[in-house]
Amino acid sequence: MSVGAAPAAMRCCRHVLLLWLLAADALACAPGRGHYRRRSPRKLTPLVYKQHVPNVSENTLGASGLAEGAISRQDPRFRELVPNYSEDVIFKDEEGTGADRLMTQRGKEKLNTLAISVMNQWPGVRLRVTEGWDESGLHAPNSLHYEGRAVDITTSDRDRSKYGMLARLAVEVGFDWVYFESRSHIHCSVKSESVTRGRHGGCFSADTEAVLADGRRRRFDQLRRGDVVLAVDESGALVESEVILWLDRDPAERRLFYRLSTAAGRRLTVTPGHLLYVLDAESAAAGNHSAHSARITFVKHVIEGDYVLVAGAAGAVTAERVTAVDLVHESGVFAPLTRHGTLLANGVLASCYAMVDDQRTAHAAFLPVRWAVNVRELTLHMLEHFGVRAAAAAAAARSAASEPTSGVHWYASFLYALSDYVLPRDMMLN
Structure with a gap:
């Protein structure tokens, strides 16, 4: 190893060691291990009329993101919409087509989590969806309802005094944009699946x-x-x-x-x-x-x-x-x-x-990963060196085809x- 390469190698090893030490520390701090103190419940503040969270436009990256275009039943993307048959959610379904039950997987997960929060907040009350996926063209041109990424919600008792807290609960469960849009409902939306997949x-x-x-x-x-x-x-x-x-x-x-x-x-x-x-x-x-x-x-x-x-x-x-x-x-x-x-x-x-x-x-x-690749290549060279050319060629072919x-x-x-x-x-x- 050259003199210049030694410090680089040492820095590399220090970075790897830091990652594993941090991992061990994270495990020690998990619930049930090490020192852990339960936090006091955080007081939730209801949203006020016309307030939205986050405080940016719905169609920005900081919220639910750009509209990607309306989805029709003939669109290939229609297969990405999933029906929601949760018994904890009431769907108005005034069209009688089941369209309000169709949504993206992310939207479904957030909605079902919110339904549980609603029942915990108000025993005997359920979450109600008045608008989901729209195929009738009843919303603004770039509405996320056309993509199954937005829902309009109320509580089952239609008690408007609860809607501010309902909006706050929607924020807490992770909807990407929540808007106290009307006295009669709360509007919620999520990022597209293409954006959330890109998160990783x-x-x-x-x-x-x-x-x-x-x-x-x-x-x-x-x-x-x-x-x-x-x-x-x-x-x-x-x-x-x-x-x-x-x-x-x-x-x-x-x-x-x-x-x-x-x-x-x-x-x-x-x-x-x-x-x-x-x-x-x-x-x-x-x-x-x-x-x-x-x-x-x-x-x-x-x-x-x-x-x-x-x-x-x-x-x-x-x-x-x-x-x-x-x-x-x-x-x-x-x-x-x-x-x-x-x-x-x-x-x-x-x-x-x-x-x-x-x-x-x-x-x-x-x-x-780089070590593993080096070991694989060293193994191939050793096979060739000892005359096992057929095995080396087969291993190389399998590697290239993988x-x-x-x-x-x-x-x-x-x-x-x-x-x-x-x-x-x-x-x-x-």
């Missing part, structure tokens, strides 16, 4: 291109494990790095993406929780265009006027100003992991990681779940 990963769109070691470009949906692409190392220098696995790969899944456009005409389409190398205008003007000096931040924090780092001519790294940030919904999500934890995506320097706002911590957490068809890698899922307990909230995507 960071991905690029299918048409994003990687730069291969020989200079050719290859779309992410055609990239294979074992391909060698251009990436950056800890010093910020361009290096060749092997794709060792997929953190997430699903050609059919639909998610919300940010589309960044630069002054040079470059575009990058990536999910909000992915990490990107970014410079502010002052740093870019100073000419310090290196990955080592850039801040690594979530894509959702990139704004017009920021600068992204790109690979220029002859391997030089330069900066391009972001001229537009647009929200789009697209199908196909791809998140390759390289040995260096970085790669060039449409020529833009990007991390392979998401959800945790620290490149070194994320890269250290995947050290066991590309995942869809889903998040199990180790990535484990880390995402663990991070909620062991990492500070300011490091996590909110």
Whole structure:
């Protein structure tokens, strides 16, 4: 090991050790173990007429998000709506079609949880839904009722004095936007399934291109494990790095993406929780265009006027100003992991990681994966060395043919779940 590599290895080991120590500490603090003191019940404050929580527009990312278009019974997305037959909820169903019972899975979960809260708050009273999924065109053009993401609710006794508290209970159970819209009902809505699925990963769109070691470009949906692409190392220098696995790969899944456009005409389409190398205008003007000096931040924090780092001519790294940030919904999500934890995506320097706002911590957490890959390759080399070429070839073929068809890698899922307990909230995507 070189002198320069030793400190890097030590830092890497310290990051991994920190994660496991934090995990042990989290387990010790769980109910029933270690020191635990029950919190006093928090007093709930009813919403007032025309108040909504959060205090932003319903169709913003801080609330229930953009409308994705009305869903008809002939729409392929109609299969994603689920009927709600909970006995704890009364559905008005004035149309007589059962439409009010149809909603997204997230909406169903929140509604059923709210129904229990209502019965606990007012024994003998049940939750009542007056409007759910709308296929009749009775709401505003961008209403989330058309997507099964919104419900209008009352209590079964229709006691309007309870509606302010009903709205507060809806906030507490996790509806993404709650509005005391009318004296006669409360309006609640949730984020789309594409956005909530994106909460647990960071991905690029299918048409994003990687730069291969020989200079050719290859779309992410055609990239294979074992391909060698251009990436950056800890010093910020361009290096060749092997794709060792997929953190997430699903050609059919639909998610919300940010589309960044630069002054040079470059575009990058990536999910909000992915990490990107970014410079502010002052740093870019100073000419310090290196990955080592850039801040690594979530894509959702990139704004017009920021600068992204790109690979220029002859391997030089330069900066391009972001001229537009647009929200789009697209199908196909791809998140390759390289040995260096970085790669060039449409020529833009990007991390392979998401959800945790620290490149070194994320890269250290995947050290066991890199070790496992090294052990697998060492085993193949040993088989070849001892003349067991048929076994080595068969093992290599099985490895090459084992590309995942869809889903998040199990180790990535484990880390995402663990991070909620062991990492500070300011490091996590909110």
